[in-house]
Amino acid sequence: MSARAIVPGVVFRAPEAKTSKAGKRYVVATIREGTGDALRWWKGIAFSESAAEALLEIRAGEPVGVAGAIDAELYTPAGGEARISFKVTVDAVLSAKAKPKPRTKQAKVDRLPSSSPAREADLDDDLPF
Numbered sequence: 001m002s003a004r005a006i007v008p009g010v011v012f013r014a015p016e017a018k019t020s021k022a023g024k025r026y027v028v029a030t031i032r033e034g035t036g037d038a039l040r041w042w043k044g045i046a047f048s049e050s051a052a053e054a055l056l057e058i059r060a061g062e063p064v065g066v067a068g069a070i071d072a073e074l075y076t077p078a079g080g081e082a083r084i085s086f087k088v089t090v091d092a093v094l095s096a097k098a099k100p101k102p103r104t105k106q107a108k109v110d111r112l113p114s115s116s117p118a119r120e121a122d123l124d125d126d127l128p129f
Contacts, residue, residue, distance in 0.1 A: 002069040007042050007088050009033035014060040015044075017052070027052040031064065031088075042066075046090040054093035065094040 015029035024047070031042040044066050046052040051068075058064050068091040076082045 002071060004068065005070045005088070006065055006067045007031060007033055007044075007070070008065045009042065009063070011058050011060050011062050011064050012041070015055040015058060017056060025049075025052065027055045027090075029055050029058070029090075031066065040086055042086045042088055044068075044088050044090045046093075048091065051090045051093055054095070055090065058093070058095050063096040066090045067092040067094075 009031040011029055012032040013030035015027050017025060017027050019025055027046045029044040029046075031044050033040045033042060044055065046055050055066075066088055069089045071087045071089075073085045073087070074082055075085050
């Protein structure tokens with residue numbers, strides 16, 4: 001069983017579509033979470049079509065939240081000290097970027113001119129103020 005989490009951050013490296021040896025499409029993104037001493041780097045991998053498409057719409061530098069199964073592994077780079085590698089298998093993506101609204105034809109609104117007799121009659125009431 002793996003732990004699940006929501007990882008909020010900023011896309012550091014633009015998401016890339018890749019193809020596995022078996023011919024399956026997936027998307028990989030690098031996400032920066034936190035600042036200063038609390039800075040973490042996450043490798044986000046999306047296998048589902050919807051999550052992959054959502055990740056591809058996000059550009060480097062944009063805020064994002066990804067949800068999915070998380071994993072942490074200890075690794076030692078050549079000639080370096082041991083580090084923790086964080087990975088999230090992305091199931092859902094929440095972007096702070098507003099989605100464009102679909103264009104619709106707006107109905108023409110007929111407005112009465114301010115000096116119209118019908119308009120003046122609407123304003124002629126018996127209110128005591």
